[in-house]
Amino acid sequence: MKSRLPAFALVAVMVAWASSFVIIRGIAPYVSPVAMASGRLLVAAVVLGGLLAVRGGRMPRGLALWLTLAYGVLWFGLYTVLVNAAEQHLDAGTTALLVNIAPIVVAVLAGLFLNEGFPPLLIVGIAVSFSGAAIIAFTGPGHRDRIGVLLAVAAALLYGISVVAQKLVLRTTDPLPATAIGAIAGAVVLLPWAPGMVRELADAPLSATIGVVYLGLIPTAIAFQLWAYALTHTPAGVTASSSYAVPALAIVMSWIFLAEVPTATALLGGTLCLAGVAIARLKPSMFRTPSPTNDEELTPARTA
Numbered sequence: 304m305k306s307r308l309p310a311f312a313l314v315a316v317m318v319a320w321a322s323s324f325v326i327i328r329g330i331a332p333y334v335s336p337v338a339m340a341s342g343r344l345l346v347a348a349v350v351l352g353g354l355l356a357v358r359g360g361r362m363p364r365g366l367a368l369w370l371t372l373a374y375g376v377l378w379f380g381l382y383t384v385l386v387n388a389a390e391q392h393l394d395a396g397t398t399a400l401l402v403n404i405a406p407i408v409v410a411v412l413a414g415l416f417l418n419e420g421f422p423p424l425l426i427v428g429i430a431v432s433f434s435g436a437a438i439i440a441f442t443g444p445g446h447r448d449r450i451g452v453l454l455a456v457a458a459a460l461l462y463g464i465s466v467v468a469q470k471l472v473l474r475t476t477d478p479l480p481a482t483a484i485g486a487i488a489g490a491v492v493l494l495p496w497a498p499g500m501v502r503e504l505a506d507a508p509l510s511a512t513i514g515v516v517y518l519g520l521i522p523t524a525i526a527f528q529l530w531a532y533a534l535t536h537t538p539a540g541v542t543a544s545s546s547y548a549v550p551a552l553a554i555v556m557s558w559i560f561l562a563e564v565p566t567a568t569a570l571l572g573g574t575l576c577l578a579g580v581a582i583a584r585l586k587p588s589m590f591r592t593p594s595p596t597n598d599e600e601l602t603p604a605r606t607a
Contacts (some may be wrong), residue, residue: 309536312529315547319529321552323522324395325560327387330514333507334518336387337493338500339515342377344490345497348517351483353527359400360477363484367475378465379523382491385458389538392451394563396554397427397439397601401455401574403550404432406464406580416467478531486523492584 363371389398407429416422440452472481505514537580550573557563565573 305383313533314444316474316526316530316533317545317548317552319522319526321399321549321556323401323518324386324390324549324553325556326514326518326522328390328395328398328550328557328563329561331387331512333511334361334500334503334515336391336495338386338503339387339518340380340383341490341496341500342495342504343383343513343518343523344486344493347379347486347488347515347523348428348483350524350530351486352525355479355483357549358479360480361419361475362480363472363476366483367472370472371476371481371484372488374465374472375485375517376492377461378469380492381487381539382458384459384493385454386460389451389454389458392448393455394565394569395557396550396563396565397560397569397573398451398455399550399552399553400565400569400576401436401439401452401461402462403458403546404436404456404545404580405462405466407432407583409466410583412467414462424585425583426584428579428581430579431582432556432576432579435577438572438575439569442566442572479528482527484532547581550577 327339334342362368386398389401393401407425410425411421411429436452436456439599440449469481469485497527500515504515554565
């Protein structure tokens with residue numbers, strides 16, 4: 304049973320992250336994007352800060368601390384605002400499809416700064432993904448949808464940049480401090496909007512307040528810790544590929560709880576976005592046939 308815990312953790316993370324797109328869309332009529340992000344991060348900062356005070360861990364220092372503060376502002380703060388704003392214009396499933404082009408951003412940054420280069424499959428993947436985003440942008444109802452696409456792609460860009468920064472931080476820092484300090488940094492940046500958040504929630508239905516608390520507690524505080532646990536006990540390829548489940552789950556949840564389904568062209572564009580990510584992750588070595596050893600050359604092939 305213990306050996307299955309990382310897999311269960313990974314499933315829980317995917318469900319939690321998918322549900323966040325649906326919750327954001329559901330409470331968007333009552334809470335503005337910045338106020339929603341401020342409330343979400345305040346909840347996450349309190350929970351993660353409390354865990355950090357109890358459990359401790361290796362803290363980021365020097366450059367690692369500056370990188371943690373940077374992705375706290377960009378990922379926990381601005382990324383969250385952009386996703387919230389995107390869902391003012393797009394359904395939950397389409398937003399999830401667009402945001403999940405983030406691995407392509409990671410691959411581009413690795414090529415630029417980690418000397419991993421730009422293999423042909425990466426170039427093809429970029430072209431396929433962004434052709435998918437273009438289909439969503441230019442076949443939707445119009446101007447509002449294009450704004451949503453731009454916001455979602457910008458969120459994916461910040462997501463990718465922040466993942467690279469976090470990977471560097473985790474070389475010398477434990478996952479809990481890396482996550483908690485990032486969430487606290489994001490909450491502090493959005494603190495000026497906290498009074499507005501309180502006023503908006505006071506005028507909104509109770510479900511909006513519950514939604515904001517849920518976003519801070521489940522998809523942020525708990526899911527990020529489960530993700531770190533799964534990443535520690537699961538091959539990186541498995542954890543990375545699991546993110547493909549998020550858009551599919553978001554589409555199903557959105558259909559069940561919000562009666563929303565992406566348009567046919569949005570599904571086509573989203574499929575191309577994910578296909579581009581999959582292509583960009585392919586390695587040329589996957590297509591090479593291993594050279595047989597001498598023993599293999601001398602051994603007759605078995606027949607069924």
